[in-house]
Amino acid sequence: MEDEWLWGWDPTPGIVSVWAEPDGRAFVWRRLPGTGALVRDDVRFRPWLLLASLDDLTHLGARLRPESEGPVPRGVNYQELEGPGALRYVVRADDGRALAAAVLHGAARRLGRQLGHVRELGESAVLSLPPEEQYLIASGRTYFRDLGFDDLRRMQFDLETTGLDPGRDRIFLVALREPDGRTDVIEAHGDGDAAEADLLRRLVARVRAIDPDVIENHNLHGFDLPFIARRARVLNVPLALGRAGLPGLRQRPASRGASLGSGSMGRTPDPMRRMRYTLPGRELIDTLDAVLRHDFSARDLPGHGLKAVARHFGLAGPEREHIPGARVYEVYGRDPERVRRYARDDVTEAAGLARLLGGAAFALARMAPRRYERLADAGPATGVLDPLLVRAYLRAGAALPAHESGDGTPHSGAALHLFATGVARHIVKADVASLYPSLMREYRIGPRRDRLGVLLALVDRLVEHRLAAKARARSAAPGSPERHTNEALSAAMKIVVNSAYGYLGAVGLTRFADVHAANEVTRRGREVLGLLCRELARRGVTLLEADTDGVYFAVPDDWREADERRVVSEVAALLPPRVHLEFDGRYAAMLSHEPKNYVLQSYEGELILRGVAFRSSRAEPFGEDFLRRALRCLLAGDIPGVRETYVATVTALRRRTIPTLDVAANVRLKKTPSEYLAVRERRRELSYEAVLASGRKHWAAGEHVRVYRAVRGRAGLLPDPDAEDDGSARHDSRDDGGGGAAGEPLDYDVDYYVRLLRETFAARLVRALAPEDFAAVFADPEQPSLFAPSLANARPILTVLAEPSSELGE
Missing domain, CATH: 3.30.342 (DNA Polymerase; Chain A, domain 1)
Known part of the structure; x- marks a missing residue:
């Protein structure tokens, strides 16, 4: 059963x-x-x-x-x-x-x-x-x-358009990638309605001839499908793209998708009404969903756009063609072959991304009674666990509880402790594997109204099958379909297992929510975390940060990896049977800044930045570049090197050798033109003023723009050289580019950006230096002091904070 x-x-x-x-x-x-x-x-x-x-x-x-x-x-x-x-x-x-x-x-x-x-x-x-x-x-x-992931016939297609507004812009080219990997382009033979309508009819014919099970692209539901649906409607072209004739492309409600009429779509924007598309007989998969799901847990992506993610995962080849999205149609007019290569690269990368990150949704579809395409964008609690629970109760002939609003008991948060700030060396990460689901299993903590015990039974089975899938993946050949399938199965099961605790605490949102059970899991988690931290501290380590994912700690200089693993094993043996503590990595150094905000440096020299203090989609590139170079010096103990990095950056700003693009922020426009104009007299905002100053009167809510502060208080707007032409920039998809476009203005406000460098980016290092050293390192290089202290003997510091004993229990 x-x-x-x-x-x-x-x-x-x-x-x-x-x-x-x-x-x-x-x-x-x-x-x-x-x-x-x-x-x-x-x-x-x-x-x-x-x-x-x-x-x-x-x-x-x-x-x-x-x-x-x-x-x-x-x-x-x-x-x-x-x-x-x-x-x-x-x-x-x-x-x-x-x-x-x-x-x-x-x-x-x-x-x-x-x-x-x-x-x-x-x-x-x-x-x-x-x-x-x-x-x-x-x-x-x-x-x-x-079936395995590779047994499906998958096709990718990507539109190239004259602009982002389907009300006035056109599709002039479509790139296709067939299931066997061959790529092709379909082009409009002319500029008018008849040429675009002919292109759409040829696209429909190609899809039907290829007959894919799955159609994929990046931001498929946010750009390609709404654009093609609108153009087909305008041109009166039937979109018989499915396997059951007409009507073909249909809409379905979804939590994330194309907001009908959001600015350019031609209707009054309604953020609560979002739609996705569906076809009889084919599944429509948006790789942006897999990217967002990956980054939610890993937090390691530089952006969410196709090109940024493809570079991050090594999917972009060295000959990959790059054209700024806003210039694709212009380039097509004088060099169409270059745009064809660019479009083919897009669908090739979308296919690679689908295979790399799409296995979890594929595996979920083997379990949950929902269409594959719906599971690809579903949340794991309401989108996966709820259908499983409903099916189980109906199979057992048991009545289902209705949603309840709860009795007012608040949900207690997870434990999170910061023990020390500053720079520490010889770091170990001990990982608590799925702590809360493990505690649910160990102490049989489930929702009170789940009288059949389905949720706990599902968690038990998922953990067992996940361990078996991990073992099968390890034994399979690297790159083989067997390895890919089992890694995907393991990842999917981890997603669902880890959502079980959130399901308990989501009062009013999930059918079997039980805040009292969730709080009992939290209480047990605090006990385990307290035991874990106390036992590690007794063995001579320096605790840095601990939460339900694990613990970071520093070990004595003379310890070897065997000593580190021994300590983790000793403490693991003291934990409840189903709670597993694992040695999860070792690092040369760590900057502990704030809870969940830290920097690690591997023994090979790689920097790993975590948290919004060190990674932000809207941060100015010059500041990020400074921070990375300064962090390398800091973690190496080279304080004079941090000073040199700061002086060099200030000097470059004052000489205007830093491109304007590198001081521009990537900003999401949340207000529509009418909404901003209604409040403009009371409060002016740089991003909107920059757009208006550029001559633009129309933009879509959710659009991303690059803005900077110019001299004399003016607001400047720059084109994004790597902007996605698929509209995915509207979904936090910045692709950071180096350098500026030829002829771009160098009129940024130098004094403002020097202050920003010190007060925002340099401030990330304040806990790593003694106050006098911080003041000396980040003193204005144009205002030298006769009594400036020497930095020759300065060293990073580590400050051990008061132990949060009230959080850890007795």
């Missing part, structure tokens, strides 16, 4: 897409394992709702019957589930629209008003799922049984 809760129970292999209609028709596309042949099964299922009461269906009279009596023509069957849950009636009919209409008719009579959708009855009265999820939950089927 527990394996059925996790994997479903129907063994049908090879499902690559499911499309279901409210009238009870389901279309299931499968790739036959072994041959790879594609087949389509057309099946019937009975659409269903889960209700708290049958009151709104009593008007059906004899056409409302128990499930045990068999289907009734044009009627509704019901099954009463067991147990105390509020949602206890499964009601089924041959047609889901007729079922919903019957419920709404009864509700209107009861309430004295009309309702537009059954969800308006509220989560405590009804559970209504999309038809595909109804089918998957009822059938026990899941995607991709017996």
